[in-house]
Amino acid sequence: MTLTRRHILAALPLTGAAALGLGFQHILSSMRTGQFDPRAIRTSGGTVPQFPPLSPLPGLQGAIEGIECTSLTQQNKPILLNFWASWCIPCVTELPLLSALAPSLTLWGIAYKDRPERASAFLARNGQPFERVGQDKDGSAAIEWGITGVPESILILPGGHVVWHHRAALTHEVITHDLLPLLRPFL
Amino acid sequence: MMDFFGPEEGHYALALACVLALFQGIAPFLKRQGRPSFFSPLTPGFAWAHALALLLAFMCLMLAALRDDFSVQNIAENSALAKPLFYKITGIWGNHEGSILLWIVLLGLCSACVSFIHTRHQNTLSRLKRHALGVLGLISAGFDLFCLLTSNPFARLFPMPADGMGMNPLLQDPGLAVHPPLLYAGYVGFVVPFAFAIAALIDGQLTRLWATLVRPWVLVAWALLTCGIALGSWWSYYVLGWGGYWFWDPVENASLIPWLSGTALLHSILVVEKRQSLRIWTALLALATFSFSLSGTFLVRSGILNSVHSFANDPTRGVFILTLLALVVGGALTLFAWRAPSLHDESSFTPLSRESALVLNTLFLCTLCAVVLTGTLYPPFIQLLLGHTLSVGKPFFDSTTIPLTIPLLIAMGIGPALPWLHGSLRTTCKRLYPAFLCTCAACIPAFVFLPDRMAALCAVLAVWVIYSSVLALFHQLRVATHPFRPSRKIWGMTLAHIGVGVAILGLCGMSAAHHTIVASRLGEHQSLDGLDWQLVSVTDHPGPNYDARVAELRVSRHGHPIAQLHPALRVFSHPHQTISQVAIRSFLTGDLYAVLGSTEHEGQETRYILRLHHNPLAPWIWLGGLIMAGGGLMACPFGRKRTQGTPS
Numbered sequence: 048m049t050l051t052r053r054h055i056l057a058a059l060p061l062t063g064a065a066a067l068g069l070g071f072q073h074i075l076s077s078m079r080t081g082q083f084d085p086r087a088i089r090t091s092g093g094t095v096p097q098f099p100p101l102s103p104l105p106g107l108q109g110a111i112e113g114i115e116c117t118s119l120t121q122q123n124k125p126i127l128l129n130f131w132a133s134w135c136i137p138c139v140t141e142l143p144l145l146s147a148l149a150p151s152l153t154l155w156g157i158a159y160k161d162r163p164e165r166a167s168a169f170l171a172r173n174g175q176p177f178e179r180v181g182q183d184k185d186g187s188a189a190i191e192w193g194i195t196g197v198p199e200s201i202l203i204l205p206g207g208h209v210v211w212h213h214r215a216a217l218t219h220e221v222i223t224h225d226l227l228p229l230l231r232p233f234l
Numbered sequence: 235m236m237d238f239f240g241p242e243e244g245h246y247a248l249a250l251a252c253v254l255a256l257f258q259g260i261a262p263f264l265k266r267q268g269r270p271s272f273f274s275p276l277t278p279g280f281a282w283a284h285a286l287a288l289l290l291a292f293m294c295l296m297l298a299a300l301r302d303d304f305s306v307q308n309i310a311e312n313s314a315l316a317k318p319l320f321y322k323i324t325g326i327w328g329n330h331e332g333s334i335l336l337w338i339v340l341l342g343l344c345s346a347c348v349s350f351i352h353t354r355h356q357n358t359l360s361r362l363k364r365h366a367l368g369v370l371g372l373i374s375a376g377f378d379l380f381c382l383l384t385s386n387p388f389a390r391l392f393p394m395p396a397d398g399m400g401m402n403p404l405l406q407d408p409g410l411a412v413h414p415p416l417l418y419a420g421y422v423g424f425v426v427p428f429a430f431a432i433a434a435l436i437d438g439q440l441t442r443l444w445a446t447l448v449r450p451w452v453l454v455a456w457a458l459l460t461c462g463i464a465l466g467s468w469w470s471y472y473v474l475g476w477g478g479y480w481f482w483d484p485v486e487n488a489s490l491i492p493w494l495s496g497t498a499l500l501h502s503i504l505v506v507e508k509r510q511s512l513r514i515w516t517a518l519l520a521l522a523t524f525s526f527s528l529s530g531t532f533l534v535r536s537g538i539l540n541s542v543h544s545f546a547n548d549p550t551r552g553v554f555i556l557t558l559l560a561l562v563v564g565g566a567l568t569l570f571a572w573r574a575p576s577l578h579d580e581s582s583f584t585p586l587s588r589e590s591a592l593v594l595n596t597l598f599l600c601t602l603c604a605v606v607l608t609g610t611l612y613p614p615f616i617q618l619l620l621g622h623t624l625s626v627g628k629p630f631f632d633s634t635t636i637p638l639t640i641p642l643l644i645a646m647g648i649g650p651a652l653p654w655l656h657g658s659l660r661t662t663c664k665r666l667y668p669a670f671l672c673t674c675a676a677c678i679p680a681f682v683f684l685p686d687r688m689a690a691l692c693a694v695l696a697v698w699v700i701y702s703s704v705l706a707l708f709h710q711l712r713v714a715t716h717p718f719r720p721s722r723k724i725w726g727m728t729l730a731h732i733g734v735g736v737a738i739l740g741l742c743g744m745s746a747a748h749h750t751i752v753a754s755r756l757g758e759h760q761s762l763d764g765l766d767w768q769l770v771s772v773t774d775h776p777g778p779n780y781d782a783r784v785a786e787l788r789v790s791r792h793g794h795p796i797a798q799l800h801p802a803l804r805v806f807s808h809p810h811q812t813i814s815q816v817a818i819r820s821f822l823t824g825d826l827y828a829v830l831g832s833t834e835h836e837g838q839e840t841r842y843i844l845r846l847h848h849n850p851l852a853p854w855i856w857l858g859g860l861i862m863a864g865g866g867l868m869a870c871p872f873g874r875k876r877t878q879g880t881p882s
Contacts, residue, residue, distance in 0.1 A: 053575035060518060061567035064525070067611070068560055074538055074618055075552045085538055085614060193623075 095119050095207040098188040101157060101181025104167050114155055114181035120207030125233050126153045127226075128201040129177070130189060132161045133169035135197045137216035142173045144217050149176040152230065156180045159189050159197050202229060241306050244294025245388040248335075251287035251342065252378040254280050258345065258371030262364040270364070277367045278349030284374060285346035288339045292326075295335060295387050299326055305394040308332060308387045314400035314808050316779040324411035325401050330535065331387035333414055337531070338377050340415075340422040345370040348426060351447070359443065365433035366426070373425060376558045384551045400808040403780070409469040417462030417489060421527035423455025424496060427503075428524035431517045432566055435573040440517055445507035448520070450870045452503060453726075456496045457866030463489050464859025475816040475829045477749055477847045479855060482631045484539035487610040488530030494603035495523045498596040500866075505592050508654060510580040512593065517577065519596070521570055525563040526603075532559050538614055584656040591649030598642040605634045636688055643695035643738070646731060647702035651709070665709060669701035683850075686745050693742035700735035703728045726869025730862045737858025743824065743851025753834055753841040763848040765826070766790045772842060780804040782815070785830045785842060789819070801830040801844070824850035 077083035095116060103113040112118075119126065129145060131138040145154055156177035158166040163182060170180070183189055192201065195214055202211035211229055213221060257273075258280035264271040295308075299322050304310040312329045313322055326332040348370060351363055381387070404410075430448045434440040466489070471479040480486060499519040505512040533539045536552025583589040609626045617623050651665045676697040677690075684690040707728040752760050760767045770786040787799040799817035806813065819826045831843030 051575065054571070057514070057574040058571040060522070061564070061571045064563055064567050068556065068564065070615055070618060071532075071536075071538065071556055074614055075536060075556060077618075078537070078552075079550075083618065085617075 093209060095203060095209060096191040096193075098191040101183055101188055104158060104163055104170075104180045104182060107167050107170060107175065107180060109175055110156075110177050110180045112179050114157065114179055118179075119155075119203060122153075122203075123205050124153055125205065125230055126155055126203045128192075128203060129154060129156045130159045130183075130192070130194050130197050130199045130201075131156055132159045132197045133165040134161065138169075138198045139173060141198050141216040142176065144219070144222065146174045146176040148222065153178050157188065158182050159194065160184065160186050202226065204229075204233075239290075239294045239297050241294060241298050241303065241388045241390070244291045244298070245386070247287045247291040247294065248378065248382055248386075248388070251284050251291065251338075252375060252382055254284040254287055255342075255371050255374035255378050258284055259368055259373075259375050260371070262368035262371075274364060277364055277371070280371065281342075281345040281349040281367055284371070285339075285342035288335075288342040288378075291388075292335055292339045295326055295332065296323060298388075299323065302398070304396070304398050305390050305392070306387075307389045307391040310391050310395050310398045312398065312401050314398040314779075316808055317398075317401060318406070318778055320408075320411070321401060321406045325405070327414045327418075328401060328405045328410070331381075331385045331389075333418070334377070334381045334385050335387050336415060337418050337422060338374065338381055340418050341370070341374050341377060341425060344422055344426055345374060348429070358437070358439075358441070359447070362430065362433045362437060362444065362447070365436050366429040369429040369432045370425060373429070373562055376561065380551075380554055380558060384554050397808075400806075402809070403804065403806040403811050403813045404473060407469065407473050409465055409473065413462060413465040413469055416458050416465060420455050420457075420459025420462050421489075421492065421531070423451060423458055424492060424520075424524040424527055426451040426455070427499065427520040428566070431520035432569060435517060435569050438573055438576055440506065440513045440577055442507055442510055445503050445516070449503050449507060452496065452500050452520075453866050453870040456493075456500055457863040457870075459489070459493050459496060460859055460863040460866065463493060464856050464863070467859075468856045471852070472816050472818055475814050475845075477747070477827060477829075477845070477849070479744065479852070482609070482626075482628055484610050485530075485534050487606050488526075488534055488539075491603055491606055491610070492523050492526040492530065494599050494606065495519055495526055498599040498603070499523050501592045501599075502596045505589050509583065509589055511583065511589060513577045513579055514574045515596065517574060518570060519600075521563075521566045525559075525566065526607075528559055528562060532556060533610075539610070586652065586657045586659060586662070588649065588652045588654045588657070591645060591652050594645050595642065595649060598638060598645065602635060602638050602642070605638065606631070609634070636692065639738075640691065640695060643692070643699055643734075646734065647695075647698045650703055650706035650727065650731070665705065666702055669698060669705050672701045673698040680742075684742060684746050689742040689745040693739055696735040696738035696742065698735075699738075700732050703731035703735070722871070723869050726865045726867070728865070729868055730865025733858045733861030733863075733865055735858070736854050736861055737856075740851045740854030740856075740858055743854065744849055747847060747849040747852070749827075749845060749847040751831075751843065751845050754844050755839065755841055760844070760846060762846050764791065765796075765848065766793075767828070767844075767846050769842060769844065775802075777804065779808060780806045780813075783830070785828075785844070787817070787828050787844070789826055797826050799826060799828045801828040803830050803832075820853045822853070824848060825852040827852075 074083055074085075078085070097116055100115040101113050103111055119128070127148070131141070148154065154177050156179070158180060160183065166180075166182065170177075181188075193212075198216050200213045200217055201209060204210055211226065213225070217226070258277055261273040261277045261280060262270070264273055266272070295306075298306050299309050299313055300319075302309070302313065302315055302322075304313075308329065308331045312325055312332075317325065327336040345367060348363065348367055427448045430444065430451075431440075434444050466486070467479045470476075470481065499516065502512050502516045502519055506516050532552070532555040536555060538552065609630050612626050613624055647669065648662065648666065651662055673694060677694050680690040680693040680697075681687075684693060707724060710724045748763050750760070750762050754760060754769045756769055756771065758769055760769075766789065768788045768790070770788050772783060772785045775782045775784055782802045782804045784800050784802040787801065788795055789797045789799060797819040799819055801817040802815035804813045804815055805811075814829050814831065817828045825847070827847035827849055829845040831845060834841040834843065
């Protein structure tokens with residue numbers, strides 16, 4: 048049997064299917080060992096993602112600037128980025144902790160899917176720990192950051208290195224055990 | 235008597251089915267001194283016995299569900315005493331184990347039907363049928379084993395709970411009761427072309443007779459799959475209450491991919507039947523369509539793809555199906571690589587002919603299929619190769635599928651007007667001239683009413699498809715001597731093409747849909763798209779296993795009332811879950827769609843959150859799907875002796 052172009056073409060589907068099958072096999076075996084999670088969000092980490100510039104909240108005391116990618120990467124101090132919303136109940140309980148952190152750590156807040164007047168009223172009512180507040184009205188920045196809900200906090204070290212992403216409200220334990228050790232070199 | 239057809243009998247029947255399927259798979263391939271062995275003629279019998287055993291198993295599971303036998307784990311996890319009787323029955327296939335059982339039952343019924351095919355002592359044909367039955371038996375054996383070993387619906391639970399955990403209220407819906415059986419029947423139906431393609435490859439010849447034999451199966455499977463997909467999309471439209479009908483979710487794509495390749499198969503098999511050409515391509519499409527159906531099931535059940543359809547994912551199960559897939563698909567494609575080069579086409583054709591139009595069609599459909607496949611598999615593979623996560627959604631699919639659909643629609647209008655062998659440009663133009671004029675006339679309303687240019691263009695092309703298929707039908711009726719019988723294929727084709735046009739018009743209309751979210755007081759008026767929506771009242775009603783809060787909305791245009799809508803919010807007790815019951819009022823021109831949300835209290839005042847949608851032409855999407863499926867069934871040569879004619 049001579050090998051013609053016909054034979055090569057006829058073997059193409061098999062090759063493609065075999066490649067896919069090997070890929071699936073690898074995915075499945077890494078799923079079993081926990082190295083691959085199909086539901087994982089933003090596993091790349093490391094750096095600040097590209098997101099659209101977020102405009103500041105109008106009529107807010109102390110925070111007049113919005114948040115952009117560049118300003119976040121060009122800082123020479125660590126920043127704790129906090130996604131929150133006025134409609135989120137855990138955010139209310141989290142705010143006093145953030146206020147306690149504020150003197151020692153720069154806090155930037157992003158109001159996630161919120162109306163500006165409600166977000167401002169929320170901060171006026173419960174305290175305003177943020178140096179800058181940006182509005183993410185349609186949640187597009189949250190997608191870039193891989194946010195699954197509010198509140199979530201992200202620690203960014205100078206140079207735009209994302210070192211910590213906490214997907215729940217902060218607590219005393221989390222702050223003392225997880226966050227503060229990361230900040231030790233900077234305190 | 236009470237315990238006669240209990241879960242243990244079902245379990246036994248499932249194991250029996252497994253063995254029978256294995257017999258069915260092995261018997262036709264046994265040889266004794268170069269001739270089929272004594273067991274070979276028993277193959278149809280095995281197929282029947284296998285189907286009966288599976289039906290018995292299915293009946294046992296149904297009885298267990300009806301008897302509220304919570305000692306069966308599957309029933310305890312998905313049913314409850316308070317569940318309405320109808321959903322106790324349909325709930326059987328609303329979960330992983332039950333749906334796999336349904337899948338293999340349908341597979342068994344398919345082999346039983348194949349064993350019915352009358353071969354009239356024709357040697358080639360009976361060998362083809364035997365081999366196809368064998369392939370079906372082997373596939374069934376694999377999936378029966380899968381059901382028995384990794385997802386046993388009859389697994390017991392000890393101690394037995396007093397009440398079940400209840401079914402997801404979203405699934406307690408009549409639309410979803412029919413959607414899985416239809417969809418699975420479509421998926422599974424493509425196993426018959428697959429098995430016959432393998433039989434033909436084993437034989438080394440793919441004849442006109444093969445095409446005549448297989449075409450009805452392709453048509454029926456395709457029509458059922460079309461219905462299943464349309465129903466699923468309708469369900470997501472009126473149950474999920476997001477106002478959308480297609481989300482490019484991996485599970486939806488997993489049904490779209492075999493549909494696209496099945497549509498291509500439907501067209502290329504015609505060329506084999508008429509002109510004994512395109513054989514390798516047809517064989518590949520027959521293999522690919524069922525392989526895609528299988529892979530879809532695998533991807534969904536293994537949890538590789540991230541989807542809203544949450545089955546209890548289990549990587550062990552995934553490994554089992556992957557092995558099965560490797561055997562079935564890998565085996566089939568190896569056979570293809572080995573035998574396909576020896577299939578030679580008997581005739582070639584000119585560029586301007588029905589054949590080349592069909593080739594063009596299958597090429598576009600396969601490209602679409604490849605695009606959808608790429609978009610679906612891109613996220614897991616990128617994560618595997620490069621380590622970062624991303625999602626592929628509507629923007630990708632819109633920008634890639636629409637430009638491919640446009641030439642497909644243009645070709646769909648021209649194809650039916652072309653004759654077989656070779657056509658003349660002049661006659662074709664002359665024949666399509668009236669359709670072209672009507673299409674030009676349709677440009678004005680399309681571009682005025684549809685803000686999106688791309689949608690308007692698609693709408694115009696949909697009109698083109700409808701007009702030109704009607705024209706082609708008229709031409710055929712004039713040519714044909716007998717007005718109905720010889721052109722049943724033509725009737726079916728015209729109907730299916732019109733269905734495509736209607737569905738595309740619906741999709742284009744939906745692109746001009748508007749919605750608004752309001753917090754409304756009682757008696758307050760809202761306006762959307764020139765309509766006035768008034769919230770009249772909100773009342774509480776108890777239901778069988780839920781409590782409902784029902785709002786009454788009055789919709790009027792220029793002061794004339796046109797509809798009353800009753801969106802509701804249902805609070806289920808078991809499991810505790812709140813579901814919004816969408817209110818839809820359909821008109822030929824579009825849907826009025828209202829969703830009741832939560833309640834806001836501000837002091838003394840109560841406001842109700844309402845989401846109001848106006849979806850122009852929305853019902854046309856599903857109407858088009860039904861017309862397509864109807865066309866497919868119509869083209870099916872039921873009742874005629876399929877195997878008549880001389881073997882070539």
